[in-house]
Amino acid sequence: MKYITTVDGKEYQIEVVDEKHVRVGDRLLEVDFESVNGQPVFSVILDGKSYESFISESDEGWQVLMRGKQYQITVEDEREKRLRAAAGGGVAEGGEFNLKAPMPGLVVAIPVAEGQEIKKGQVLIILESMKMQNELKSPKDGIVERIRVKAGESVEQKQALLSVK
Amino acid sequence: MFKKVLIANRGEIAVRIIRACRELGLETVAVFSEADRNALHVRYADEAYLLGPAPSRESYLRADKILDVAKKSGADAIHPGYGFLAEREDFAAKCADLGIAFIGPKPSSIAAMGDKGKARATVIKAGVPVVPGTEDVGNMTNDDLLKIAPKIGFPLLIKATAGGGGKGMREVKSLEEMPTLLESARREAESAFGDGNVYLEKLVEGARHIEFQILADSHGNVIHLGERECSIQRRHQKLLEEAPSPFMDEELREKMGSVAVKSAQAVDYVNAGTIEFLVDKDKNFYFLEMNTRLQVEHPITEMITGVDIVAEQIRIARGRQLSYTQDQITFNGHAIECRVNAEDPFNNFIPSTGRIAHSLLPTGPGVRVDTGVYPGFEITPYYDPMIAKLIVWGETRAQAILRMRRALEEYRIVGVRTNIPFHQTLMDSHRFMGGQFDTRFVEERFSMDTDNASDPNVEIAAILATLVAHQQTERSARIFRPNERDTSNWKWVGRWERMHR
Structure with missing residues (x-):
């Protein structure tokens, strides 16, 4: 199976040849790939070099944490890539953004109001958790659609807080 | 002489205190909230008692319940750790009333150092230098503050009298912007502390935060155990400490050490305490405050002096010298402590909660880990995000940094996000290596973004992500492979549709 893997705008052609081999560009590498203890921690030996990394799936693709650095990576097979090219991309920019609580906590303040026009990076909600106040910011320009919580309210992790259109 | 110690705290510090008690042959009593039934301090102590629901004010801050547990268990001493009840004079006083030894200073010393204004006034009288400002003057009106501001000089800080944690604090660059900033600082202080009083303080530029550990017994002996460099902070929270400070020389240490001792004597201090100073780039130093308790970062002092500070605290509380x-205190080598917090350094340091699925602690030469968590333990949103302290010792600062890099690389925690990558990036920063940083370093001149262009591991990461994605695709393909069900997929869909009609 052939994949196009993108890290920070740079594309890699990676083919999973069989269980023991991958081809990167035109180089064939011997690979020994194991998950540690059934955890999202993976150990890989690539042509004799040993690496370990924590890999999780996020909304934007894969997050690979290795040697103190985090890489944001998208992996597509050729068909997915063609489909996305045909759709013209831009799904992330156009759609509605639903702000969910990244952790359980207490809503301290909501410095925006419904119908308000906001800029990317503007603070939408201040959430207190573990004695720390955290500013949850908007990832895009838009209009505040619906605020589902009030200041002083306790929220669960992943609870919908508000949406930006 | 007490024999049984109640530890009125949780997490790594409760475990640390239990360890000292064990070594001294003292019995230990743990207290816990409903969220901490499985915590390490409960498992390690000889006895353990439930206090109440998870929120601190219903459990670890309930002085009355803790004192009841002390009575019930027959504990004749209480160690408060840090945070919670550690700096509450009324709690220390109640212990004394009940004949329970409080392993800490006298209530009067806590009171004298607890109010920042009073603390300043006390140490000024003892001849200790403080940052120029109006803190000891008492409440002043905006007009008075505006009049006195040019005499202190700009830039300056507006700070809340009842303050802490940066609330009600404003930086003022000129007289023109001061009236509006005064108003907003008062508003913030009023809502945070119910007290809108503020004072002015000169802003020390290029300031380092350096503190001195002191020990004082009830026989009038006061010594210091040298300094700790605590300038690596974010939002006024310390992230990394080291001892000795790379900024310090022998002459300055002697001078600051004797001032620290003098400050402690000014409030008739007994037990372990810490004097915090601001030091400017010309090595002028100013008293900031005194912490009348054991500090989070005490282990680095233990590493370079060989003194077990908690054991000394207990010894002092038992009335011994x-x-x-x-003269017997000498410094050997260099120690660094990284605070490992459950927060995501790649996402604005947002706290992370969850169950620790997997944890592999670094060990080996010169490495110490103080922690209260283990695989299977749940990190809840109720308490401080610090889950471990990673401490290393090296003969030199350079060796300590190399060792810390190695230990951070070994440390594996799965289940919650941690700031370990932040510490790794810090260890690689040239400014940190060169010892060139002040208290604003992390917020103003540090970034987690590194250059991917010259990074040889990008390709490895890409291969890893591809392998994981491939494995996932294979798995989901297998689930829907035809003929694995006993009926054909078309029949199955038909039945499913009929069922939902």
Whole structure:
């Protein structure tokens, strides 16, 4: 199976040849790939070099944490890539953004109001958790659609807080 | 002489105190909230008692319940750790009333150092330098503050009298912007502390935060155990400490050490305490405050002096003399502590909660880990995000940094996000290596973004992500492979549709 893997705008052609081999560009590498203890921690030996990394799936693709650095990576097979090219991309920019609580906590303040026009990076909600106040910011320009919580309210992790259109 | 110690705290510090008690042959009593039934301090102590629901004010801050547990268990001493009830004079006083030894200073010393204004006034009288400002003057009106501001000089800080944690604090660059900033600082202080009083303080530029550990017994002996460099902070929270400070020389240490001792004597201090100073780039130093308790970062002092500070605290509380004189305190090598917090350094340091699925602690030469968590333990949103302290010792600062890099690389925690990558990036920063940083370094001149272009591991990461994605695709393909069900997929869809009609 052939994949196009993108890290920070740079594309890699990676083919999973069989269980023991991958081809990167035109180089064939011997690979020994194991998950540690059934955890999202993976150990890989690539042509004799040993690496370990924590890999999780996020909304934007894969997050690979290795040697103190985090890489944001998208992996597509050729068909997915063609489909996305045909759709013209831009799904992330156009759609509605639903702000969910990244952790359980207490809503301290909501410095925006419904119908308000906001800029990317503007603070939408201040959430207190573990004695720390955290500013949850908007990832895009838009209009505040619906605020589902009030200041002083306790929220669960992943609870919908508000949406930006 | 007490025999049974109640530890009125949780997490790594409760475990640390239990360890000292064990070594001294003292019995230990743990207290816990409903969220902490499985915590390490409960498992390690000889006895354990439930206090109440998870929120601190219903459990670890309930002085009455803790004192009831002390009575019930027959504990004749209480160690408060840090945070929670550690700096509450009324709690220390109640212990004394009940004949329970409080392993800490006298209530009067806590009171004298607890109010920042009073603390300043006290140490000024003892001849200790403080940052120029109006804190000791008492409440002043906006007009008075505006009049006195040019005499202190700009830039300056507006700070809340009842303050802490940066609330009600404003930086003022000129007289023109001061009236509006005064108003907003008062508003913020009023809502945070119910007290809108503020004072002015000169802003020390290029300031380092350096503190001195002191020990004082009830026989009038006071010594210091040298300094700790605590300038690596974010939002006024310390992230990394080291001892000795790379900024310090022998002459300055002697001068600051004797001032620290003098400050402690000014409030008739007994037990372990810490004097915090601001030091400017010309090595002028100013008293900031005194912490009348054991500090989070005490282990780095233990590593370079060999003194077990908690054991000394217990010894002092038992009414005995210090084990050391000032001449017997020597410094050997260099120690660094990284605070490992459950927060995501790649996402604005947002706290992370969850169950620790997997944890592999670094060990080996010169490495110490103080922690209260283990695989299977749940990190809840109720308490401080610090889950471990990673401490290393090296003969030199350079060796300590190399060792810390190695230990951070070994440390594996799965289940919650941690700031370990932040520390790794810090260890690689040239400014940190060169010892060139002040208290604003992390917020103003540090970034987690590194250059991917010259990074040889990008390709490896890409291969890893591809392998994981491939494995996932294979798995989901297998689930829907035809003929694995006993009926054909078309029949199955038909039945499913009929069922939902």
